[in-house]
Amino acid sequence: MKNVKDIRILLVDDEPHILQFLEFGLVNEGFEIRTALDGMSAINLVREFQPHVVILDVMMPGMDGFEVCRLLKKNGSNIAVIMLTAKDEVEDRVKGLTIGADDYLVKPFSFEELLARIEARLRNQFPGVFREIAIGPFRIDDPRKEIIFGERSLELSPTEYELLKFLVVNHGIVLSKTKILEKVWGYDFGGEENIVEVYIRSLRDKLGDKEHRLIRTLRGAGYRLDWS
CATH class of the missing domain: 1.10.10.10 (Winged helix-like DNA-binding domain superfamily/Winged helix DNA-binding domain)
Structure with a gap:
């Protein structure tokens, strides 16, 4: 992807190997990346890192992805939230979109598809970056x-x-x-x-x-x- 300098993405997943895979690929694409293994760490990192996009796993111990998304969107934040779910169930998708998620991907997914979703969200919510x-x-x-x-x-x-x-x-x-x-x-x-x-x-x-x-x-x- 071109012209992605200074675009910040936060990855949130309790599975370290998934974080490592996504971080490696997105850094190679030119994005600035931070990672979090749980919801509370993600909330704290958002305040410091101020990401454009949050890639957020649904199923996490403690504070799940739905609650993290709700808190991120609570104050009308323009952060683009793409939720990751292991279950292709309509209820999960509807719940995520209802609380403010901007998009979702069902695991397993291709890295190319994730890139396309990130690009679409950036163009839609942060058109000034291009x-x-x-x-x-x-x-x-x-x-x-x-x-x-x-x-x-x-x-x-x-x-x-x-x-x-x-x-x-x-x-x-x-x-x-x-x-x-x-x-x-x-x-x-x-x-x-x-x-x-x-x-x-x-x-x-x-x-x-x-x-x-x-x-x-x-x-x-x-x-x-x-x-x-």
């Missing part, structure tokens, strides 16, 4: 509020820009209308959900996506941006 983001066929220049698709600069309204950026940085992930409204329009938006459909239609027109192969609609679930 001046220009290159993802697939898109280049996003956030300071200039410009998105280039292929070799073409798109003419976008401010809301279209924020919506397309949100879709791009979360490519491959299904985003519900509710999630899109919260992130793009804000939690206090009082309009109709159909506004999302209107803007998606406009983006498809500007991207030349007549067959909806780029921005896909998943009925009853939301939208997902893909490219081959």
